[in-house]
Amino acid sequence: MPTLVMKFGGTSVANLDRIRRAAKRVGVEVAKGYDVIVIVSAMSGKTNELVGWVNETSPLFDAREYDAVVSSGENVTAGLMALTLQEMNVPARSWQGWQVPLKTTSAHSQARIEEIGTENINAKFGEGMRVAVVAGFQGISDEGRITTLGRGGSDTTAVAFAAAFGAERCDIYTDVDGVYTTDPRICQKARKLDRISFEEMLELASLGAKVLQTRSVELAMRYKVKLRVLSSFEEQSDEAGTLVCDEDEIMESNVVAGVAYSRDEAQMTLRSVADRPGIASVIFGTLSDAGVNVDMIVQDISEDGRTNMTFSLPIDQVGRADKAMDAIKGEELNYTEVVTDSEVAKVSVVGIGMRSQSGVAAKMFKVLSDEGINIKVITTSEIKISVLVDRKYMELAVQALHDAFELDKAA
Amino acid sequence: MPTLVMKFGGTSVANLDRIRRAAKRVGVEVAKGYDVIVIVSAMSGKTNELVGWVNETSPLFDAREYDAVVSSGENVTAGLMALTLQEMNVPARSWQGWQVPLKTTSAHSQARIEEIGTENINAKFGEGMRVAVVAGFQGISDEGRITTLGRGGSDTTAVAFAAAFGAERCDIYTDVDGVYTTDPRICQKARKLDRISFEEMLELASLGAKVLQTRSVELAMRYKVKLRVLSSFEEQSDEAGTLVCDEDEIMESNVVAGVAYSRDEAQMTLRSVADRPGIASVIFGTLSDAGVNVDMIVQDISEDGRTNMTFSLPIDQVGRADKAMDAIKGEELNYTEVVTDSEVAKVSVVGIGMRSQSGVAAKMFKVLSDEGINIKVITTSEIKISVLVDRKYMELAVQALHDAFELDKAA
Known part of the structure; x- marks a missing residue:
């Protein structure tokens, strides 16, 4: 059977x-x-x-x-x-x-x-x-x-x-009754997806969507296990919920599958760090040893042998990070100051369609710019673009991106 | 070690x-x-x-x-x-x-x-x-x-x-801080025993003392495991609590070690049962099949081929017993009526000293008689005598026996 x-x-x-x-x-x-x-x-x-x-x-x-x-x-x-x-x-x-x-x-x-x-x-x-x-x-x-x-x-x-x-x-x-294009609590137009690829689900899970645990999606992807997420509180048909599956099994999909966010982020900048080989490994090795989960990293262009190093981290790890940076300030880094901004949030768009379609990043930046939202840090992967913005603009950013990529409409 | x-x-x-x-x-x-x-x-x-x-x-x-x-x-x-x-x-x-x-x-x-x-x-x-x-x-x-x-x-x-x-x-x-000569809640003079034999403890446990489970005492007796009962709520010395041990290890002991009672007993009498071989096995086999735990049994002297059969049982099993007896009334027993008394209790004295000292039963019956307490049923074993009495006399019986056998005094 x-x-x-x-x-x-x-x-x-x-x-x-x-x-x-x-x-x-x-x-x-x-x-x-x-x-x-x-x-x-x-x-x-x-x-x-x-x-x-x-x-x-x-x-x-x-x-x-x-x-x-x-x-x-x-x-x-x-x-x-x-x-x-x-x-x-x-x-x-x-x-x-x-x-x-x-x-x-x-x-x-x-x-x-x-x-x-x-x-x-x-x-x-x-x-x-x-x-x-x-x-x-x-x-x-x-x-x-x-x-x-x-x-x-x-x-x-x-x-x-x-x-x-x-x-x-x-x-x-x-x-919950499935995976949504974004969190329905902050975007009314959020739409339940019938299908989503493992890769997209993995990005969404690690970006803060709480539906599935990252490890379980990894494992499903590796062993090609069809995963279905559905509600135990509703009568269910065979087609209920969201199927997480191989991308081959998804006929049509939007370029962007979903918009994710993470509210409790902070950004720290070490100003005027001595810019010499190995400096990044000193900084991020120390942070890692201190149990700080650094997410996004940006290094400015060097000037006069010095640079600014910016990174994002969970807001509740700022104290730890401060302490760790303080301990190695004199030794090697010799930075002038640490500037911390605890009022930021991360907003990401995710979609396997990005692989084949260019211009997604440009469109994302334009949408945010049109809303007057300043982008502080950017990171990208093959199927994801994340930006750090002021936290007060987080909901607006999510809604504007959801509209611009027409996520309320099925492909 | x-x-x-x-x-x-x-x-x-x-x-x-x-x-x-x-x-x-x-x-x-x-x-x-x-x-x-x-x-x-x-x-x-x-x-x-x-x-x-x-x-x-x-x-x-x-x-x-x-x-x-x-x-x-x-x-x-x-x-x-x-x-x-x-x-x-x-x-x-x-x-x-x-x-x-x-x-x-x-x-x-x-x-x-x-x-x-x-x-x-x-x-x-x-x-x-x-x-x-x-x-x-x-x-x-x-x-x-x-x-x-x-x-x-x-x-x-x-x-x-x-x-x-x-x-x-x-x-x-x-x-509790040990095994007592009787329940301190109904007899102020109850005294904690320093030592008690396995056999006595076994009888007391099966007679309703809640300190130790019967099976554990049986096992301890079989394997000669020294058992000590003591309180987890008091500071303890090496000599605290009560040691349950082989009788060889008890130097001196009273004839009677303790008085036990069981409050929730009932007594049933089948009047004028046909007295022929096998009748007891029909009655008690049927009760056993019905899940009734019969304790004491007394059969009157037969008269004109008929007899009265009396037994005690836990009060909450009376309904079950009634039903079971009703089902076989016509068939074989042909008794005239079932008389149930739900207002009885069992009082027992236990002591290995009884083996070597006669007159304990006689003394027990006299003590109860002096207090005007009528004995309804009697059973004895080598180290135990149990009687069924009206429940209202239960406390009085326990106290009188405790006094008469001087259990408040160590041997």
């Missing part, structure tokens, strides 16, 4: 009623003839409670014990989901990560999946079981200890199962 | 503060030079919450899924306890049942322990770990599924570990 993977996030299994609702969706797919692997998260709030206890007990916790504690929430949901399915006369059983087994690295609290054993579950499918309910987000290390994959690891679990079992599709049930 | 097993019940690990308190007690024993195995229950209330969810989801639940769900509470406590110990610089790690492994039968939700592997934990003790924190109440079946030992299974887990590891003692930390 063909296999389908269905993943339900925390809000979709937040209580017994919602578990029942999710189980009904599973029942629909079983009735169509699928063997189903269901990946469940913990009931919403449970993981946070457990993490809170660990942090309160031991601020510098042993990650192996952290994993043993926080993985328990998924086990509860998996058992309850199996019981709910059995009540609906669907043959089902639960599996914890170590029972599958889902083998991972020993990087506790942020382990990576190494291998998924398909033998045990397939044997049960062979005996007539129709649904394997698997506790997401967890696995087992070579040492036989429980590991977790880090936050959002349940999406990754789902995609990895779909790859391992050659599933026809991996359906991610969540509290 | 000598090994000690310490078990902490749900109220002793109810929150992070109490876990810290328990961990300090563990630290004291580690400092004395013990390798310690800590058995933990779920935080109080957690298991009930999980059981409630299972029952609501599926009234006739699959016990394998029930076990997968309800065992998660202990896993959380085990991890948090290990972290707390680490914070105190005590090398510790947590173990779930399947990691030990603690192998059980496949009788899910009421599994019995078959074997405890000591290799993994001993290897870690060899590497310098000082405390193995084990999630109580759970194990793994031959099929690789999680099992639970039934309510109170954490005591049993503790004793089984003490037996498997040849522990010097098994300390059961709870919310």
